[in-house]
Amino acid sequence: MPAVSGEARFDAIPGRLRTLATAVGVHSLAVTLSLVFALPLIWLVSTSFKTGQEAFRIPPVLIPERILLSNYLKGLTFIPIGRAFANTMIIAIPRILGSLIACSLVAYGFSCLEWDGRDTLFFLCVSTMVIPYAVVMIPLYIFYSHLGWVGTFLPLIVPYLFGEPYYIFLLRQFFLGVPSELREAARIDGFSEFMILWKIVLPLAKPVLAIAMVFQFWWIWGDYMEPLIYLDNPALYTIALVLHNFGVNWKGADLERYPWFMAAVTATTVPVLVLFFLVQRTFVEGIAVTGLKG
Template sequence: MKNIFLYLALILLSIIFIMPFMWMFSTSLKSGEDEIFSYPPKLLPETFNFSNYKKVLELFPWLTFLKNSAIITGLSTIGIVLSSSLAAFAFATLEFKGRDKLFILVISTMMVPYYTTLIPQYILFSKLGWIDTLKPLWVPSFFGSAYFIFLLRQFFKSIPKELFEAAKIDGCSIFQIFYKIYFPLAKPAVITVVILQFMSAWGDFFGPLIYLQSEEKYTLVLGLNAFRGMYYTSWHYLMAATCMVTIPSLIVFALGQKHIIGGITITGMKS
């Protein structure tokens, strides 16, 4: 009986959380505002009007926005995985003076609000001539993330130290130990980092809003905001555009959710 009530509660909560997405998708297929605001409300459209998506693609250069979002998301994800995994491996396995103090310093940066460093970063990128380019949105990823360094470091700490020692005896270099032993074994944690970074970069609005000025440099999220300002009364078009922006991140999350749970669970709190 306990499990029955638990599953009933989970099903109810799932319906509550999925309803906005169902309504968004349903509205994107409706023919106009008369059908959208009909009373009583109808979840399913009378006719599935997929031409709304074609019309949205004609109204705005979504393919250009998609390319920009893909570049930023892809490069930032690669940068985060490479830099954070290397730093985490060093903190987990290598012995050097001040290692633990340096790790605490890295972790402490998580307490610094993003907006505190926003103006210095903007001035720096302006001096470099990177304003109105995609570089400010992906280059910093190659310098690591404190949260992901912590996450991967905890996972690396759970790998038996004997593997590291055995590889050294067999003549492996430090980098060979990393990419032949530790990195493959950390697959659940790495996939977790990839998914979380993908969703963060794909849905980022504030960064592109600050650094991008030309329309041809817009990301999908920034383009959606501009589209909302121009076509806010055409709810079927707006919902179609929102679906195109939202669906990729939902697919990535659905495919990798078990890895997120597994990666964070296995990571534990080993020090």
């Protein structure tokens, strides 16, 4: 009796059963990977409710015996999170708004207007993304030091008001997909190029703008290197700097403060999660759109 290969046996399974088996396998893999990636976050939240002794218990305990909400009050009081939150927002709000405006204008010029050297200049703009930040770190510090900006928020805001290459590229790729007939009809109706951008192109680009906004906020929120370089006054420290300093200065013998630190870190993830859920649908649409147009 001839042997039957595994592929042949699989093909012999009825269609519905085969579809069900495939779906179960795919979903099982997705759930497993989700748990693996979510485990650090689950452990973070769990530890934020524990006592110091529970946090270091061997074997580890995932569910605390007693939920200590006071860890959040102590963590947010002991660590100057409120001031750090305000400093981070002072940087984030003007930087994101200014960057989105500048990137939209530049991307429109690179995609919807015809002028000599456009593609060459766009290539040079995008090429700057391959330059490592470590290469320009010292020259930028010297430059901003001569301007008297070191020790202020200006180096963290002003350079980004002129646009960022990645988001210029992202918006340009979307603008190229906007039908030129819409712009031509608007020009016939007497619209200026700025009005075409404001009234027609940008409303269509809301999903891409949502992506740029979320990515920029996420980057600013977790940025440690740039604030470390330019901010020398603890009163100006951002969220990332404050949490890092507390983590470095934390003494291992003081076990009770460790859950406070975990509580403060958990609390700082809330703004990013809130922003994502507020723009979730638009964000997902933007991912799909940019994926198709890329």
